[in-house]
Amino acid sequence: MAIDHLRDLSNPAAANRVVIKVGSALLVGPDGQPRQEWLAGLISEIADMRAAGQQVVVVSSGAIALGAARMGLAKGGRGSLADAQAAASVGQIALAGLWSRLLEHHGLGAAQMLVTLGDLEDRRRYLNASSTLARLLAAGIVPVVNENDSVATEEIRFGDNDRLAARVAQAASADAVLLLSDVDGLYDRNPSDPAAVLLDRVDGVTDEIRAMADSGSASGLGSGGMISKLQAAEIAERAGIALAIVNGTRDKPVRTALGSGRGTLFVPQRCDGGRKAWLGGRIDLRGTLVVDSGCGDALARGSSLLAAGITAVQGEFARGDVVSVAGAGGRILAQGLSEYSADECRAIMGIRENGQAEKLGYAPRPAVIHRDHMVLL
Structure with a gap:
């Protein structure tokens, strides 16, 4: 069954395996503390998806922001590479514990997977990651994936979790990626313009679509903007994977977005085989x-x-x-x-x-x- 509308992402027959990406600004408040109530709502939605027969992989940002608050680092831990790596090391423990504890409340097990760019760019390591994801999902575990910022440097990192989510979706043989953002989706111009129009569906990322993107990340906490989301959509659409951008700032963001149909769905344009999908998604x-x-x-x-x-x-x-x-x-x-x-x-x-x-x-x-x-x- 094809994914033609946002609501199809809630249908196990169309989207049996879904990757949900959560950004730093959604998971961590301005005070550097986790937004527990919001996250609890999202995890209850993940539990509902699992009960309906869907498998879920989470790509979660937030380690640097959490670690920086605990260490008292300026600029959210991004003042220097050393600060970011140290903050990530501290924050990963807090982040993993947060997901594990809240998922456990719904009887769900969590697994942490930390990856670098090389883990998904190298074919052998990519296949290892794919095998691990498959085994975890078969066992009923919710994998929580993040870039290993404690060791990654500018030259060997994804730099944003949007593209990471698309690459993880390839490795997990997912049907769809859901990017929770701080905007409703892709507009035909900067959404601050009153005349901006939200696109509900995109059939292929073209130069015209790229021209609509705003490269900034509004929150200051994250590292991605709309350009990185379009790059993620390109990776996904060549691999036969649907990708949606929806507003994640609301309570129960998945149900709210899919129920209202408000967001942008990037429809798959083709379905490259496993090796060619991996090759087409290469970033380095x-x-x-x-x-x-x-x-x-x-x-x-x-x-x-x-x-x-x-x-x-x-x-x-x-x-x-x-x-x-x-x-x-x-x-x-x-x-x-x-x-x-x-x-x-x-x-x-x-x-x-x-x-x-x-x-x-x-x-x-x-x-x-x-x-x-x-x-x-």
Whole structure:
């Protein structure tokens, strides 16, 4: 059964497995203390979903905010990397205990999963995370996932839990992601504008849709804004996963949003298989191959990327790294696993296969990125 409307997220036949993302500003008050009453209401909704036959994975922010309050750190613990990591270390204990205690009131067990960008970018570790999630859900446990900010640095972190939620949804083979936000959904312009119109459904994230996004996070506690939510929607929609943005500030936010139908639903655009869904959701890209228009057209028809169509190579990468493929105008067309290093790509770009051996010193491979290892965006 397809997910076509917000209310479908409450139907176990359409959304059997749902990822719910909770941001810092919803879970933690301005005083650095957890919003116990609000959270208790949300957890009662999760219990109702479980009783109805749905499985739930939670992606929860809040560790840094909770830890900063306990340590008395300025700027919510985000004054420096050391402060953020220390606050996360303290806050993770409080956060895990909070979820565990409140879920237990409804007879539900909780499990904590801390992940870094590398855990979901590396294929083997991604499969390990997927297996763990599957086993927990089969056992009736509610996994509570967060980025491991105690060890992650700017270079190796998601940076927001919106994209993390979409990647977790892929790993968990979820049907839907529900992003609880501080706004009702995606508006056609900044929601502070009285003329702004809420979009109730988006069939594919386009340049026009991206232009509507406001990059700011209104609360100051979180790290994401509407742009990160659109990036999450793109990851989800390619993997056959519906994603909804709804207002989480109200009591019983899931029931309120789904009952009223107020929010924005991003409808899946295709359903890539497991490996291609993982590849299409990769965030840590090491470089870019710029191609001519003829090559771009060939890629759209399902061809592999050949060196003859490459006009420029950006960044430094090794064989097997994930790189993006951009058209002459800069638009990203695809991403995939490069069969060559950046230096090798520079040596053979624009050259047909019969002339590549002299440049490389060995027989060339059939393609720079084979179509089986590439995802069109």
